[in-house]
Amino acid sequence: MEKIIAMCGIVCSDCGAYIATQKDDDAKRAEVAKNWSEMFESDIKPDDINCDGCTTVGGRHFKYCSMCEIRACGEKMGIVNCAYCEEYICERLEGFFKMAPEAKVVLDGIRANP
Ligand code: SF4
Numbered sequence: 001m002e003k004i005i006a007m008c009g010i011v012c013s014d015c016g017a018y019i020a021t022q023k024d025d026d027a028k029r030a031e032v033a034k035n036w037s038e039m040f041e042s043d044i045k046p047d048d049i050n051c052d053g054c055t056t057v058g059g060r061h062f063k064y065c066s067m068c069e070i071r072a073c074g075e076k077m078g079i080v081n082c083a084y085c086e087e088y089i090c091e092r093l094e095g096f097f098k099m100a101p102e103a104k105v106v107l108d109g110i111r112a113n114p
């Protein structure tokens with residue numbers, strides 16, 4: 001399967017919500033909801049676990065990702081992902097990379113081999 005990369009560098013095609021949605025797998029939805037409820041200290045229900053990936057056009061987005069400022073910013077810029085932005089690494093991304101350094105590795109890799 002081709003990798004689907006989020007605007008911020010997260011690999012959506014490896015994300016539990018994406019996998020559960022594409023397989024329409026309710027057991028996986030329940031597992032992801034439980035894990036993410038603990039991780040985000042939030043009440044996430046299995047029904048919330050529906051996502052077609054960050055850069056989908058007209059598809060479903062997990063609620064937190066639908067509100068993501070990085071995604072909104074990249075969409076406004078009309079770019080494939082932040083690796084293609086002239087402002088890379090902007091302040092917003094810098095903050096995000098502290099929480100998700102693996103996303104920086106992905107975007108740096110794209111910039112090295114666009
Ligand atoms: S946009 Fe969807 S698939 Fe990508 S990281 Fe967020 S929840 Fe997962």
Ligand code: SF4
Pocket residue numbers: 069070073074077079081082085086087088089090091092093
């Ligand atoms: S300004 Fe930052 S968040 Fe916005 S598209 Fe560029 S790198 Fe991404």
